[in-house]
Amino acid sequence: MNFEECLPHMRDVVSCEASLRDISLMWRLIEATARMTCPDGTQGLLSMLAATRQGFESLERDLIASFARQKVANLMVEVGTPARHTIDALVRNLYERTADVGFLATDQVLREFLAGTGERDAEGVTGRLRAYRAKYTVYDAIALLDTEGRVRAAAGSAEGFTHGDHDLVARTLQAEGYVESFGPSKLQPGMQPALVYSQRVLHPSSGQPAGVLCLVFGFATEMAGIFASRHTRNGRANLVVLDGEDRIIASAEPAWMPIGLQVPVSAGEEVSLRTWSGRKYLVQTFAAEGYQGYAGPPGWKAQTMVPLDLAFDTARAGVLDGLEEAVVDGLLSHSAGFCPPLHDIIVAADAVRRVVWNGQVMAPAQQRDERALRTVLEQITDNGSRSDALFSRSIRELADTALAARLSSARFTAQWLVELLDRNLYERANDCRWWALxxxxxxxxxxxxxxxxxxxxxxxxxxxxxxxxxxxxxxxxxxxxxxxxxxxxxxxxxxxxxxxxxxxxxxxxxxxxxxxxxxxxxxxxxxxxxxxxxxxxxxxxxxxxxxxxxxxxxxxxxDTAPQLEAMLRGALAGQGDEQAAFVDREGRVLCASDAALAVGGRFDGLPPDMLKLPRGQGAARIVVRDGQYMVLGVSASPGYREFKLCDGYDDQVLAVTLQSLGPVREGRAAARRPQMLTTSRRQGSAPGQEFATFCLGEELFAVRADQVVEAQPSSQVHRLPSVGSSHRVGMLALRRDGLVTRHVSVFDLDALLGGPGTTLSAGGQVVVLRGENFELGLLVSDLHGVWSFTAEQSQHAPWTGDMLPPLVTQLLTADEGRQLIQVLDVQRLREWLSGRAAAARRLTLEAVDLMVE
Incomplete structure (x- = not known):
């Protein structure tokens, strides 16, 4: 599919593309200006600007295409899931009809009546057919025909008819099993199309065909019920069922797409862009998975059709608005799993911030007051802020769209499960009453x-x-x-x-x-x-x-256990990270796909309001459960036809689905990035000293800007086992002009300060520091900025008197005293790490000596 054709209809993506193009052009201008005007010694800054410009050019080509692809995927999850369930629900229903006609054709009363050997007359047999139809309300009509096609007895809409379809009778008499027919029927008023299941009835003595039994399925009524529970009449999409010739045989919106029209289809459940009746549609087609070896009428499928000009004309879902910001940040850290393009945007945003940060610290300190360099740095900061704002907006919008699609899918899956259960048990209620006769x-x-x-x-x-x-x-x-x-x-x-x-x-x-x-x-x-x-x-x-x-x-x-397990497995087919269960109104487990949820035990953690959902209603939300961010879907038993609605039986069951989005990011790993600072000094005050700031969770730390080499993403760290208690996480290669020049050890700052530590898989940045004859890297959460502070904004940090001297020796104030920034002493950090390493070596040697003794 060519996603570029969808772009003009995605206003948010078009806006993002234009902004990216503007920002990319600005980076080119900044790079060109820097090359012409900046002094010697800024080669590192020029290389970084070139990399940034190339990155934005790549974004223009790739990111927008990925963005558009994800938007289409999200849309088709929302409208495609109901289509998949529509054909599966229909085929499961029709499978029961194939069993019904096979059983009823062996009914002794009907066989004797057609053979002329029974005690009951036509009126008595008609009463028996009416009794059957009263229990199996899925049938519009039931008719018993002789071998010439004459109606001998009938119930429902076929009552009063004298003849059936000769061709159908002839084909059925030749078949050993059931015959499935769809088309205009003489057993329907006005020769309306009908789905008929027929089977020959054998003479009780000779075993020869004595006639034909016809069950006329209430196809129109059944499809109306299926569409009512799955189709949202918002004018943006339509749901249709097609026959083997791709003609519409049922339509959720018949005034829009009438029955009988032939429409284009997609292949293999792929999303396709098709033109039909002068309009372009996004089309996705689903064949039935089949049930108990039955695949449904040949060629039948369900299809969703979305006009391209209306497909993306929707308001923002607002999923993130109802979540705590710590949960939002934690979810975004798992974006690669549930929305790869979103992850690409987050990575690009990190790269831009890193470029701006590196650009500010790379220029030699003695040249920072030179007008040309200062102007370039200001432009880098300004363009970086624009880029950051664009990415932040895009990240939130795309995350909202992706999570809304997940919620929609979870709600539909839970609805499908509980509806599937009710439809199945409806047949059981019918069977016991009929067989009792x-x-x-x-x-x-x-x-x-x-x-x-x-x-x-x-x-x-x-x-x-x-x-x-x-x-x-x-x-x-x-x-x-x-x-x-x-x-x-x-x-x-x-x-x-x-x-x-x-x-x-x-x-x-x-x-x-x-x-x-x-x-x-x-x-x-x-x-x-x-x-x-x-x-x-x-x-x-x-x-x-x-x-x-x-x-x-x-x-x-x-056969409850395997039947319920099969329903759960079928609904979760191909979704290995999803769980499902049936529970009662008290949250007790009836059956679960997860063996840890024992039958009869409680499904802990279900929100009370979801356990009280009204009949037939469903809901989905994002929850934190078992240390995971999860999409929770719940739907309450709707009943089916008269079953559980007006037949005196009421057994409320809920279906629950859970899909993990990733482990919870706790503490600093899920904290929000602090806001920009206000540190501008008063006019005429003494020049300040520049500090590079970075984040550890919501806390701000700083080092002198002239002690920073550069920052790199933590993904570039080569993992190594930690030595003793030094909290070393790995090695980082430093490059110049694309070539590796040296390696530095990387240490976990959070662990060094007594925290639980940061895992490399959680993302982050590495700040490379330099001192007297050494370089090292610190693993931190995020980069922040480079700011100038005056002496009045600095104070000594108090020392608590611990045995080891503190790593934080200075505090900076910003935002008129509302923000405190902890300044790390780089030289003391080096001495502190050397001391810890030496102690670790001593402990190791002592342990070896003890073992020798």
Whole structure:
């Protein structure tokens, strides 16, 4: 994809590009002026200016392209995630339909009716089809056709129709399994398009085709529900479902993109720029991942389409505004992980500040009052401030955009997980009620101890369990709670299931169900039918013929652990740094992708307000948890169709997602860079002395400017093991004209001053100092500036009387006394390090002597 075509529509990126170009031009002018006017001895400054100019030219080419690429990526995370979930939700739903039609086609009542051998007439069979549709509300119509295509019985929108589709009937009669068809259908009013699942019904005696069963899926209703939960109608994007010929078969905004139109698509989930109907669109297409080996109707996919002219017309998300500044700084230190272009900008900003800082300290002290050099240094400072302001603004805006995309993705993933759970369990509630109507099961209970009837019930349960593999077992029990048949007769410990009993509270609830439309679910708790592990078991009453009294019940044992784990794994596919879990309203874990979160234990640290989210609502935020910055997404159970909404069952479940952005930066590593100082002396006062200042967290330190060689990024340090307690972190190569001239040891200033120390991976700067016949480097947090201080602004630092003389011997005041800056004595630092090193050597030798003795 050519991202340059997107640039004119990114106002913030265009503004950044123009500012970069202006600043780059200014660096060229400053470099040219310095070469013409500055005195001898400033070669280091000229080399640094040349490097800066080259760096900005590179930024103009690369940084803006990266910026644009990240903006597109963030946008497509926001609008692409719902599209991915749309096709996966649809395919998982349709997989259940393939199982339904296969099971219902073997229904003994329907087979006998089509064969002309059953007791029920068309009205009785129609009643049975209506009962099925009342439980499986995903179907617009159910129809039973003979081999000539005549409608023999129907429920729903097909009632009153006389003929079905001859071609569909012919194809179904030739197929051994189900047939999936989409297009105009005679089983729909006005020949509306329909998604039909059909399967032949075999004669109960001869085994020859006796007719065809058709399940007309409520495709339009289902897509309306999916779009309602995933599509934001803000006019910036549309979500569509396409067939194998790339024609729209469902549209979240049909007035904008009507059904039937053919649209361009992208390949392999790549973001593409396509022109359609005279307008350019960012397009991303998703095929289904498939479920249980079922890939969905051939060629079907979901697609998001965003008009290029509206794609980036959004307000700033404001994510960072709600965070503590220490957290913001800590997050930015991990920018390479969650937003590489942001990391590039931060590195560039550091480079600019380092150039300005180095430029101010490189000029010989005796030449600082020369007009030409002083003018160049002022221009470096001024242009550096402009660069710093530009980068600071860009850093915050891009970080805000990248984190907003992460939050959006987390919220959608949590929503997808809990919706996936409700959709799955909806089918379980339907299954138990429908299978309770099987005549064979009622006959087994009515027959009492008759072995043949129990064997027939067992055969039926095994057939069902073979089609519906999400169940560990299905059982039938009588009014006393004794299990008389099971699809799997042995439990996990080798004991028999048949003959054992259902829990008394469950039995009482099942026998009290008012009619065949009601069901009972055991709470998620350990069950003997599931090897003593927690599970949900769905129950329905099995009644005497014609809806009489309850003879007992059927229990279907959901294979909870692997099914929930599969949902979590599927939602987190390809995201190794993300965790997910299902929890209840009290925060107790139902299932988790992290083995450390035990089922039944508490998911600590969830904000109370997120545990109380209203039904169907989701939220996401950035939190600090387990020493990590994390994106937390939570969504509450929405229910599905009538399930958990108006069917008398309410089991609130929350889905939780966690994605790490990196470890917490504590103390000085996450502190903010201090503001610029006000140190200008009064007119006519004595000349001051210049000090180079740098940061250690929020604290300011200084050394005399003439004691500074240069500053380099800490990434250039070659790590070495620390010797004794000298706090040496490595070696740094010093270069001139691109060639290494010498190496200096680098010491951790924070550790030297008694702090916890700074890791090189956390970033930072190395200030190279010089004294009498030595050079060394100090690892610090950041550079600050070069300032002139008068004698009135300086005072001796108090000494606490420690055994070692202090490294800080002087204090400087700035900002009218509001800011104190600690001045390091470079010579004393050298002596202090030499003493510590000697002590370390003595301790080592003493330890060796003791070992020899």
């Amino acid at each position: 099987a005549p064979e099961l009622a006959a087994a209970l009515a027959a009492g101890s008759e072995r043949a009837r129990a064997d027939e019930a067992t055969r039926v349960l095994r057939h069902i369990n073979g089609l519906y593999t999400v169940y560990t077992r299905l059982v039938v029990y009588d009014r006393s709670g004794r299990i008389i048949a099971s699809s799997h007769s042995m439990d996990a410990h080798g004991g028999g299931v048949v003959g054992s009993r259902i829990e008394p509270d469950t039995l009482s609830a099942v026998l009290s169900l008012p009619d065949q439309q009601h069901y009972h679910v055991t709470p998620l708790r350990p069950s003997a039918l599931y090897g003593g592990q927690p599970t949900w078991v769905y129950h329905a009453a099995i009644r005497a013929p014609r809806g009489g009294e309850a003879l007992g019940g059927i229990g279907i044992v959901f």
